[in-house]
Amino acid sequence: MANEVLKVEHLEKYYQKKHVLHDINFSISKGEVITLLGPSGSGKSTLIRCLNGLEDFRNGEITFENKKVVPSEKNWQQLRQKIGMVFQSYDLFPNLTVLDNIMLGPTKVQKRNVDEVKKEVDELLKKVDLLDYKDAYPRQLSGGQKQRIAIVRALALHPEFMLFDEVTASLDPEMVRGVLNIIQDLADQDDMTMIIVTHEMNFAQQIADRVLFLKDGSILEDTPGKKFFKDPTTDQAKEFLQSMDF
Amino acid sequence: MAHSGINVLFEGTNFTRLLLGMWTTFKIAAIAIVIGLIIGIILGILRTFHNKLLRFVLRIYLEFFRIVPTVVLLFLFYYILPRQLNLHMPGTQVAMLVFALWVAAEMSDIVRGALISVPIHQRESGLAIGLTRYQLYRYVLVPQAVSLELPATINLITRVIKTTSLLMLISVMDVVNIGQQIVEANNQKYPTGVFWIYGLIFLLYFLIDYPLSWWAGRLEKKRLEQANGE
Ligand SMILES: Nc1ncnc2c1ncn2[C@@H]1O[C@H](COP(=O)(O)OP(=O)(O)O)[C@@H](O)[C@H]1O
Numbered sequence: 488m489a490n491e492v493l494k495v496e497h498l499e500k501y502y503q504k505k506h507v508l509h510d511i512n513f514s515i516s517k518g519e520v521i522t523l524l525g526p527s528g529s530g531k532s533t534l535i536r537c538l539n540g541l542e543d544f545r546n547g548e549i550t551f552e553n554k555k556v557v558p559s560e561k562n563w564q565q566l567r568q569k570i571g572m573v574f575q576s577y578d579l580f581p582n583l584t585v586l587d588n589i590m591l592g593p594t595k596v597q598k599r600n601v602d603e604v605k606k607e608v609d610e611l612l613k614k615v616d617l618l619d620y621k622d623a624y625p626r627q628l629s630g631g632q633k634q635r636i637a638i639v640r641a642l643a644l645h646p647e648f649m650l651f652d653e654v655t656a657s658l659d660p661e662m663v664r665g666v667l668n669i670i671q672d673l674a675d676q677d678d679m680t681m682i683i684v685t686h687e688m689n690f691a692q693q694i695a696d697r698v699l700f701l702k703d704g705s706i707l708e709d710t711p712g713k714k715f716f717k718d719p720t721t722d723q724a725k726e727f728l729q730s731m732d733f
Numbered sequence: 734m735a736h737s738g739i740n741v742l743f744e745g746t747n748f749t750r751l752l753l754g755m756w757t758t759f760k761i762a763a764i765a766i767v768i769g770l771i772i773g774i775i776l777g778i779l780r781t782f783h784n785k786l787l788r789f790v791l792r793i794y795l796e797f798f799r800i801v802p803t804v805v806l807l808f809l810f811y812y813i814l815p816r817q818l819n820l821h822m823p824g825t826q827v828a829m830l831v832f833a834l835w836v837a838a839e840m841s842d843i844v845r846g847a848l849i850s851v852p853i854h855q856r857e858s859g860l861a862i863g864l865t866r867y868q869l870y871r872y873v874l875v876p877q878a879v880s881l882e883l884p885a886t887i888n889l890i891t892r893v894i895k896t897t898s899l900l901m902l903i904s905v906m907d908v909v910n911i912g913q914q915i916v917e918a919n920n921q922k923y924p925t926g927v928f929w930i931y932g933l934i935f936l937l938y939f940l941i942d943y944p945l946s947w948w949a950g951r952l953e954k955k956r957l958e959q960a961n962g963e
């Protein structure tokens with residue numbers, strides 16, 4: 488496919504003896520949003536961590552923008568500029584100001600012009616309502632603010648593709664909406680290609696073009712979002728949706 | 734009237750000599766510390782890498798300098814090695830070398846400990862924005878480790894300065910050695926001179942070491958307060 492961003496074929500992952508991902512196959516096209524759902528411990532984090540080289544895998548192949556990824560420290564380091572990732576723990580660098588957290592990637596990794604990047608970061612910060620916190624240190628921010636900055640930090644590299652791993656799971660309830668709105672805007676306005684792991688089912692339903700349902704390390708469903716939430720094929724998925732009060 | 738003991742300090746050039754001795758001591762400590770800290774930071778970083786052989790060798794190095802008493806190290810490098818290797822170094826240089834190697838060993842452990850206590854998420858979010866391994870250490874891990882390790886580093890420095898009092902054993906003209914000479918030369922005239930001389934040496938060491946250990950304590954307290962405040 489011409490507009491295919493990422494393809495995963497026959498991926499297997501072990502932690503020592505433990506087999507945590509079984510024969511994973513899927514692909515994602517440009518502008519598509521996949522939500523990756525499944526019970527805790529089913530391997531969601533492990534799977535998306537494999538997609539930007541934070542975990543190595545035993546078998547299988549990942550193709551990014553029609554080029555097979557040869558897993559090496561150097562190749563992943565290059566690719567991570569195009570594949571942004573935001574984690575559950577809001578891990579800004581506590582030794583750097585908000586601005587420096589965001590500037591680090593664009594200026595040191597991509598060696599872009601400092602003044603240009605600064606201008607662009609101002610725009611991004613304005614969009615997430617945090618321009619006033621530019622010179623603050625992470626410890627002065629709330630969880631929700633930190634997570635918004637973490638997203639901006641990833642976006643500042645101009646990624647082609649974003650991975651979100653339960654980015655609202657450790658936030659106070661009143662902070663969740665603000666973070667989800669940013670992701671929604673990315674889908675609506677920037678047509679960003681994304682894989683989102685989340686427990687916010689309303690949000691998942693609203694944003695998902697497609698749902699991958701993962702259980703015990705296997706993809707049990709790969710369905711359009713609308714269908715998954717109305718009429719899931721497998722009993723496991725039905726059970727899962729019920730357990731989420733959905 | 735017997736000579737008042739305190740005058741021994743001002744007899745002839747005694748006072749200047751003592752201060753010069755202190756300067757020698759201070760110089761040796763300072764140079765050893767600077768070189769030792771730089772090497773120690775590099776070794777500490779290397780000890781967080783996965784290479785098993787490298788880690789093993791550096792571990793042995795650390796244990797050697799930690800287990801063998803400093804006096805023995807000084808003798809070893811001053812009396813024994815030169816004979817075996819036919820290499821002659823003045824005492825001051827031997828002292829700098831021994832102290833620098835010792836500081837490097839201890840520092841490597843402090844740095845390693847601080848680096849591995851930086852949370853794993855910091856490493857991963859650094860990698861996730863495309864940092865190379867060098868950049869990850871340079872901008873994320875080392876700066877965070879430094880603030881963790883600063884109190885321990887200052888304490889190491891105070892230990893080094895205290896331990897310089899052993900320098901006379903390898904004939905360095907340090908403050909203790911000069912004090913000893915002055916005491917012996919003035920024994921007749923100033924029977925209580927020994928008290929005043931060592932009193933002054935005590936004071937000089939105290940003036941250097943106390944502010945350092947006060948600073949270390951304050952930093953540690955501040956760090957704990959911050960950690961609890963998060
Ligand atoms: N570093 C690790 N070492 C060993 N086992 C792990 C590790 N990380 C995750 N696992 C195991 O792999 C499985 C999948 O975990 P994970 O990908 O975190 O699931 P999820 O994100 O869906 O909750 C779980 O059984 C978990 O215990």
Ligand SMILES: [Mg+2]
Pocket residue numbers: 531532533653
């Ligand atoms: Mg997870």
